[in-house]
Amino acid sequence: MKIDTLCVQAGYEPKNSEPRVLPIVQSTTFAYDSAETMGKLFDLEEAGFFYTRLANPTLDTVAKKIAALEGGVGAMLTASGQAASLISITNICKAGDHVIASAAIYGGTFNLFNKTLRDLGIDFDFVSPTSTADELEKFFKPNTKAVFVETVTNPSLDVIDIELFANAAHAHRCPLIVDNTFATPVNCRPFEWGADIVVHSTSKYMDGHAVALGGVVVDSGNFDWTQGDYPMLTTPDETYHGVVYTEQFGKAAYITKCCTHLMRDLGCQQSPQNAFLLNLGLDTLALRMERHCANALKVAKYLEGHDKVESVNFPGLESNPYYELAQKYMPKGTCGVISICIKGGKEGAVRFMEGLKLAKIVIHVADARTCVLHPASTTHRQLTDEQLVDAGIAPNMVRFSVGIEDPDDIIEDIAQALECV
Numbered sequence: 501m502k503i504d505t506l507c508v509q510a511g512y513e514p515k516n517s518e519p520r521v522l523p524i525v526q527s528t529t530f531a532y533d534s535a536e537t538m539g540k541l542f543d544l545e546e547a548g549f550f551y552t553r554l555a556n557p558t559l560d561t562v563a564k565k566i567a568a569l570e571g572g573v574g575a576m577l578t579a580s581g582q583a584a585s586l587i588s589i590t591n592i593c594k595a596g597d598h599v600i601a602s603a604a605i606y607g608g609t610f611n612l613f614n615k616t617l618r619d620l621g622i623d624f625d626f627v628s629p630t631s632t633a634d635e636l637e638k639f640f641k642p643n644t645k646a647v648f649v650e651t652v653t654n655p656s657l658d659v660i661d662i663e664l665f666a667n668a669a670h671a672h673r674c675p676l677i678v679d680n681t682f683a684t685p686v687n688c689r690p691f692e693w694g695a696d697i698v699v700h701s702t703s704k705y706m707d708g709h710a711v712a713l714g715g716v717v718v719d720s721g722n723f724d725w726t727q728g729d730y731p732m733l734t735t736p737d738e739t740y741h742g743v744v745y746t747e748q749f750g751k752a753a754y755i756t757k758c759c760t761h762l763m764r765d766l767g768c769q770q771s772p773q774n775a776f777l778l779n780l781g782l783d784t785l786a787l788r789m790e791r792h793c794a795n796a797l798k799v800a801k802y803l804e805g806h807d808k809v810e811s812v813n814f815p816g817l818e819s820n821p822y823y824e825l826a827q828k829y830m831p832k833g834t835c836g837v838i839s840i841c842i843k844g845g846k847e848g849a850v851r852f853m854e855g856l857k858l859a860k861i862v863i864h865v866a867d868a869r870t871c872v873l874h875p876a877s878t879t880h881r882q883l884t885d886e887q888l889v890d891a892g893i894a895p896n897m898v899r900f901s902v903g904i905e906d907p908d909d910i911i912e913d914i915a916q917a918l919e920c921v
């Protein structure tokens with residue numbers, strides 16, 4: 501089935517007399533008539549639900565839909581995008597291991613890696629998103645366990661050369677983990693280009709209405725963990741009576757360990773209510789992405805010709821340095837987010853934002869309503885000036901998230917706000 505159909509149909513197959521629409525199973529716990537059956541669930545000998553921290557029918561169904569959208573073997577929902585990024589790394593890395601990450605990643609991911617995971621003993625090197633194969637090569641060490649990038653970066657809108665990063669990672673028997681939040685599987689399917697694991701903040705386009713925080717980890721099933729150095733997956737897990745994930749679960753080893761081990765221990769599960777809302781968003785994801793991208797291109801073209809605007813960064817513009825890469829990986833469009841530098845420095849940027857009427861100033865991004873944000877003073881304010889440059893963020897940069905309203909109304913709002921600059 502095509503992606504538009506999967507958005508609506510994948511995951512949920514009601515049997516006779518069951519609800520047509522995915523039900524919210526709002527129960528922490530599930531009943532059994534024998535202690536023995538429950539024991540088998542604990543030992544992973546049988547699949548079934550017993551506690552929502554580990555698995556829940558609503559969550560499972562929505563995870564299945566997202567796995568189908570990305571073309572993976574399995575997926576696990578998390579309470580937030582941050583939790584998904586955390587688990588994607590800690591599922592295969594422990595203290596003493598090393599990860600190579602693109603420097604152009606979401607600010608929250610950068611802090612998670614550079615501070616929290618570093619404090620826990622996992623070492624990180626941050627590399628340019630435009631690194632060549634030779635440049636990347638220098639960062640691999642014997643203890644490198646993963647490479648982490650974003651398809652289209654929030655907010656600098658760098659487009660990553662997925663194949664180049666995947667080849668570099670695979671040459672060192674490491675998986676490539678891709679945060680595909682901004683592109684969504686409607687515009688880009690990283691597994692088709694060699695990525696092994698995909699993560700999303702589903703709080704953005706997937707939910708699409710800014711109502712439900714969430715995240716997801718998706719496993720392609722393509723990476724052979726037995727060829728690299730991943731004892732967490734290839735040697736017995738004593739906390740599950742010695743299960744060896746690669747032997748018992750084969751292609752689904754990574755995602756099974758995410759659910760059984762890390763979700764059990766970290767407990768960052770999404771709520772069934774949020775999963776229901778996420779699923780409603782997914783139903784219309786393909787339709788909304790088409791409109792977001794078409795609107796963003798119109799807005800970007802308008803801004804490009806405006807004399808109050810210093811520069812427009814949108815990979816859909818032919819003048820953009822990432823245009824070719826974007827055409828290769830995301831021919832239908834990248835996303836609805838544009839970043840613009842307003843003339844008049846930081847003050848100019850702030851005056852423009854405060855002049856907008858339809859577009860509100862919010863931290864959020866990538867939902868149906870047009871909104872704006874000043875990254876240097878909000879999401880990325882903890883970065884040093886040097887780190888800001890590495891992450892591609894100028895003091896006068898405004899992140900403009902184009903919604904699905906009529907594009908003429910969005911442009912009219914921008915026009916009147918630029919008069920305030």
Ligand SMILES: *Cc1c(COP(=O)(O)O)cnc(C)c1O
Binds near residue numbers: 581606650704
């Ligand atoms: C928002 C975001 C995250 C973090 O997700 P939350 O759901 O806010 O925890 C991670 N990656 C990207 C690209 C994001 O935009």
